[in-house]
Amino acid sequence: MTSPRASVLADTLTWSFRLLFALVALLAGAWLVRGVQRVPPENRAVVLRFGQVVRTVGPGLLLTWPSPIESVVLLPSQGRQVQFAPEALERQSPLDQGMQNAPGQASAVSDNARDNTWFFLTGDGGLVHLRTMLFYQIDDPVAYVVAGDHIEPMLRRALITAAVHLCASRSLDGILVARPEAAGTPDRVAQRERFARELVREVNRRLRDAPGAGTGIEVARIDVVPSIPAGAKESFDTVLAVGQQVERSLADARTTAETRRQIAEQGRQGALDDARARAEEMVRTAQARSALILSLGRDPSLDRATVVDQVYRERVKSLFDIVGRVETVPVDTHARTFISGATP
Structure with a gap:
């Protein structure tokens, strides 16, 4: 016969096990419910099982094993663009503080070389500062998730390398209007209009050629605001x-040279005219003097x-034209002849 004390203990243990089982079942249910998720219409999900990508799903209800068995990474849909500021790591740098105190679009130069990342040398030896905002789309979710935290550093390095290459291949006026007298040159205007598009193309090329696995992204647009260092405007004005x-x-x-040239040309022309006139006069005189002699040969x-x-x-x-009167005497006499000419 069982004692009352043993019966009470057995009942207590039974109810304890039942409560523990119910608690475990409740916790298991709660854990399983955590694997039920909703993927919003503007997103898509990448499911990882123990860190390995197993599938990619679109918007809707998603059933997965709860963590730590499976985890879900939500990514923007393919049509959406992700905004990335390459200068985000430098927001608190002394360069930004200098920029806030600089008037207009002028950029300050920091004594710390690491803060001057976004200053680039142009092909004509100028210095330009680029403020950029990058927008990219995720084409391959698996590659994007695998790349993980390396995406933004890779984008930043690709953008800096592309900017160095493009800035070195053109003059300062081919990037921004630095000198008003050269602003309207058609070639420079075309270079400024193509700068952002060429920067996007160069960044995408460098991302594709990056060693290792791809990033799974493609840059769609880069907004560029070029400026010149503080104090450069005064130098350009000078x-x-x-x-x-x-x-x-x-x-x-x-x-002055044109005036002197015209004066010399006038003097040269006058000298030539005088020389031609004298030459023609001498030719006519010679022709008149030699006309009789030349006629001897022509007229037999x-x-x-x-x-x-x-x-x-x-x-x-000609002698009679000069004299006014002529008196003659016989030739057999020894008298002289007197000719009274006209008074000169």
Whole structure:
């Protein structure tokens, strides 16, 4: 016969086991319920079992083994873009504090070289600062989850490398309007318009060529705000003023040289005209003097006596044109002939 004390103990143990079983069942149910999840319409889920990717599912109800057996990583859908600021690691740097105190779009340069990451040298030796905002899409969820925390550092390195390459391949005016006199050059305008697109293409190429597994992402857009270091505007203004002064000096020199050239051209033309006139006059005089002699060869009727007679008549005529009166005396006398000419 069982004693009352033993019966009470048996009942207590029975109820204890029942309560413990119910508690375990309740905890197991709660643990199993944790494996029921809802994937929002704007997301997709990657299921990992003990750290290994087993499947990818879209929006809807998702049933998985609760943690630590399986875990779920929610990712944006393929059509959505993820925003990434490459300078997020430098938000609290002294460079940002200098930027806040700098007027306009000017950028400050920090004494710490690590804070000057986003300053780049251009092909003409200029210095430009780039503020960037990157937007990418997840094309391969499995590769993205496997890459994990390496995604953002890889994006940052790819962006810096691409920016170094592009900035070195063009001048400062091909990235931003640094000098107003060169702002409207068609080639520079086209370079500024293509800069962001070429930066996206270069970053994607470097992500694809990265060693190891792919990242599973593709950069869709990069917003770029270029600026120049603080104090550079004053330097550009000084260079512009000096350039304008040089242009004025060159213009004055060109004007003086053109004036002198015109004066010399006028003098040269006048000397040539005088020389031609004198030459023509000398030719005409020579032709007049040699006309009679030249006619001897052309006209066979002219002989020496005829030419002498003609010369005599021309000279006597010129003599009579000068004298006013002629008195003659017989030739058999020894008297002299007096010719009273006109008063000079």
